Amino acid sequence: MTDPQKYLHPDQPDKKIDALLNEAARVDRKHSVTVSNSETTAAFQQVSERTGLASKPSKTKTPLWNWKFAAAAVILLGAIGIGYLSIPNHIAVPHGETKTITLSDQTTITLNSGSTLSYPKWFNIWERTVALNGEAFFEVTTTGMPFQVEAGRGLITVMGTKFNVRSWPDDKNATSVFLEEGRVSFSSADRESKEVVLEPGQFSQLTPKSERPSPPTAADPSKATVWMQQGLAFENQPLSDIFNELSRRFNIKIKAESESLLQEKLTLYLSKVKNAEQTLGDICRVKGLTYSKSGDTFVVSESF
Amino acid sequence: MGSREQEQITVWARRIKASDEGAFSELFHHLYARLVKFAWRYTKSKALAKDIVQESFVKLWKKRQAIDPDQSLLAYVFQIVRNSALNYLRDHPTESIALDDLSPGSLSSSDHIPEVISSDDETGKQMIKLINQLPNRQREAIRLSRFEGLDHEEIAYVMDISSRTVNNHIVKAIKTLKKEWSQHKQNQSSNIYYD
Numbered sequence: 171m172t173d174p175q176k177y178l179h180p181d182q183p184d185k186k187i188d189a190l191l192n193e194a195a196r197v198d199r200k201h202s203v204t205v206s207n208s209e210t211t212a213a214f215q216q217v218s219e220r221t222g223l224a225s226k227p228s229k230t231k232t233p234l235w236n237w238k239f240a241a242a243a244v245i246l247l248g249a250i251g252i253g254y255l256s257i258p259n260h261i262a263v264p265h266g267e268t269k270t271i272t273l274s275d276q277t278t279i280t281l282n283s284g285s286t287l288s289y290p291k292w293f294n295i296w297e298r299t300v301a302l303n304g305e306a307f308f309e310v311t312t313t314g315m316p317f318q319v320e321a322g323r324g325l326i327t328v329m330g331t332k333f334n335v336r337s338w339p340d341d342k343n344a345t346s347v348f349l350e351e352g353r354v355s356f357s358s359a360d361r362e363s364k365e366v367v368l369e370p371g372q373f374s375q376l377t378p379k380s381e382r383p384s385p386p387t388a389a390d391p392s393k394a395t396v397w398m399q400q401g402l403a404f405e406n407q408p409l410s411d412i413f414n415e416l417s418r419r420f421n422i423k424i425k426a427e428s429e430s431l432l433q434e435k436l437t438l439y440l441s442k443v444k445n446a447e448q449t450l451g452d453i454c455r456v457k458g459l460t461y462s463k464s465g466d467t468f469v470v471s472e473s474f
Numbered sequence: 475m476g477s478r479e480q481e482q483i484t485v486w487a488r489r490i491k492a493s494d495e496g497a498f499s500e501l502f503h504h505l506y507a508r509l510v511k512f513a514w515r516y517t518k519s520k521a522l523a524k525d526i527v528q529e530s531f532v533k534l535w536k537k538r539q540a541i542d543p544d545q546s547l548l549a550y551v552f553q554i555v556r557n558s559a560l561n562y563l564r565d566h567p568t569e570s571i572a573l574d575d576l577s578p579g580s581l582s583s584s585d586h587i588p589e590v591i592s593s594d595d596e597t598g599k600q601m602i603k604l605i606n607q608l609p610n611r612q613r614e615a616i617r618l619s620r621f622e623g624l625d626h627e628e629i630a631y632v633m634d635i636s637s638r639t640v641n642n643h644i645v646k647a648i649k650t651l652k653k654e655w656s657q658h659k660q661n662q663s664s665n666i667y668y669d
Contacts, residue, residue, distance in 0.1 A: 184648070187652055187655075190601050190651070190655060191601065191620045192620075193597045193598040193601060194597075194598045194605060194620070194621075195598075195620050195621045196598055197598025197601075198598070198602055198621055200595070203511060203520045205506065205507035205510045205511065205524075209524070210502075210503055210507060213502075213506055213524060213528055214499060214503065214506070217502065217528050217532055220528070220532045221532055221535045221536070258521065258522055258525050260519075260522070260566055288521050288522050289521065290521065290525055299521060301519050301520055301521030301522065303518065320520050320521055339518075359520070
């Protein structure tokens with residue numbers, strides 16, 4: 171047993187564990203969200219408005235304007251209720267279900283199983299921003315105010331259009347966008363200047379390491395939104411992503427006996443999945459794997 | 475945390491207490507990104523984390539008269555953000571991803587990086603995995619200490635426990651981490667030829 175007192179003594183730092191913890195902190199920072207300067211500026215603007223502060227530190231503005239602005243902000247906020255505004259709306263779709271919601275601007279969003287969507291109560295008042303974790307199909311109403319989706323590291327900015335966003339934290343490809351109608355700009359949230367603009371029928375993805383999303387390429391529309399018809403479409407994707415999708419969509423548990431089999435890649439297209447177990451069986455047969463059922467969990471292993 | 479930063483924050487604390495809007499703006503710009511990242515560890519939603527941090531600054535400004543410049547303002551702000559995040563998770567239990575799963579999801583997204591490059595991060599990832607397996611309070615204390623750079627007194631304030639308890643949590647956490655790490659190393663070497 172090591173003496174715990176050792177760590178209390180500043181003169182005897184444990185170099186090894188210190189180095190390990192520093193390494194953990196470095197990797198942790200690398201995998202955190204990024205916050206750009208422009209986001210900070212916008213956030214401060216909002217806080218200034220909420221607290222009734224002058225919105226800019228510069229003293230050159232006419233005091234009357236500032237006063238009016240502050241008064242208007244106070245009245246507006248008083249009317250709506252600060253406490254109410256501070257709680258964002260949060261929608262979580264259980265595994266095995268999908269959900270379609272309509273926002274106050276008449277935008278409709280269809281969420282895939284296991285997805286969550288949150289948006290501020292002031293949605294459509296100052297901004298139209300939603301945060302997505304998972305996959306959703308958006309039909310955005312044109313109002314003159316930009317509509318933004320934050321998804322993983324990606325930021326999608328649109329005016330009015332139909333598009334699909336896929337952004338599972340456990341997927342290898344992080345965030346991808348397919349545009350059905352209209353026009354969207356897609357960038358990493360911290361590199362908004364390095365955007366790509368998608369035309370209808372195009373697809374682009376932002377991988378965790380890249381500064382900008384991939385150049386838009388044509389994609390098959392029936393595959394990109396096949397999940398809305400209970401289908402599955404994967405092109406050369408690791409089994410880990412496919413199993414994650416099956417688990418969420420059909421509310422089942424799938425475990426793999428070894429990490430390596432999860433890295434096996436597969437191209438798969440099913441216009442409609444009728445039975446999750448049968449689909450799992452098909453995947454196993456194609457990849458030379460077997461599965462067994464233990465309790466409520468399917469265990470996939472290499473067949474010999 | 476560097477003492478120069480500490481000094482700077484103390485100056486801001488005094489000026490904010492005296493209703494200095496410029497100081498409030500400087501503090502906001504200095505801490506915003508850091509706090510959003512901190513809140514995100516609990517909420518896993520950036521939009522939510524941003525809301526929580528903005529709300530915390532609104533609260534700070536409203537309660538500026540109550541600021542004690544002799545206490546760490548940094549700890550005070552971290553405390554507001556942490557409690558708001560925890561309250562949110564408490565009130566929305568169905569979505570609570572919370573501290574319990576801090577990382578696998580956020581980390582695995584980099585798994586596609588070619589072996590040679592990703593092996594650089596393996597040590598850090600493995601350590602994060604071990605940290606995430608610690609009991610809640612130990613994990614929180616060690617994260618605040620090593621990832622957020624707060625000192626023990628500040629952590630005590632943020633977590634609303636005594637410095638002595640903070641110390642105990644950290645000592646225990648480090649002990650477990652050391653043990654788990656050497657175990658991990660052993661397992662790794664015995665598995666090296668496994669195909």
